[in-house]
Amino acid sequence: MAKHSTGSKKKSRIVKLKIVVERLHRSLLLGRKSNSYYVPEDVKEGHFAVMAVGYEQPKRFVIPLSYLSHPRFLQLLEQAAEEYGFDHAGALTIPCRPCELERIVAER
Template sequence: MISPKKLIKMARKWQKVAASWGKRISVPRIDQGLNADCCSTSSVADKGHFVVYTADRKRFMIPLAYLNTQIFRDLLKMSEEEFGLPSDGPITLLCDSFFMEYIVFLIQRSVAKDLEKALLMSFANTRSSPSFFSHQEQMKPRFLVCSY
C-alpha cells in the first residue's frame, strides 16, 4: 500500500518535473459541490490538489485530503500494479469517469467504510473477470445506488 506521504511526495515531484517542462496538466475540477461537468480552464492544478486520469481519459482534480481515504489508496495501488508508476505521464486509474464521480460523491458524503470496501471489491471482481476487458467498450454506464 502506498502511504499518503509517499503519494504527496510523488505529486510534488511531478509538479516540479512539469514546471521544468513549462507545461501542466489541465483537469476538470471536482470541487466541494461535486460538479463533475465543470471544467477547469487552467492548465495548473490548484494548490492542495492532484490530478488523475480515468481509463476513459477524463481528467480530475482531486483534493490531497482524499489520499487519506482507503478507497483512493486502493485505487492508486491497483493502478500502480496494472500500469506501474508513471515516469513521464499522468497517473491513470483503472476506473471510468462514472465510477470516479461516484467515489468522489461517497467521500464527500462520508459514507461508511464498509460501503467503500464493498464498492472497491465489486470493482476489483468486475475488473478481474475475463469478459470485462473484451466487453468494456460495449458496456453502458451503470450507476451504483447507495442506501443508508
C-alpha cells in the first residue's frame, strides 16, 4: 500500500514539474514575440535569468536552458512555482541560497 502512495506522489510531482517547465517555456516564447519585452544583453539566446533568493543577499544568474533537465534545478522550479507563481516580471525567482545555485551550476 505504501508503494502506491509513493508512486502517486511521484506522478503528482512529475505533473507539477511538467506544468512548471511548460509555463517557463511559454513565458520565454512570449518574450521573443513581444516587442515591448526587454531582454538584458547578458541573457544570450538559449539562456534565461533567475534570481536566487535565500538567507543571504539575492543574486542574479543567467542559466542555459539545458538546466531544465537537471533534477535539482527542476526541484527548485517546482518550489518557485509553489511559493511565487509566474505572475511577476523580470527574472524567475528561485527559493534557494545563491551558493546552493552556484553548486548546481558548477555540476555541469
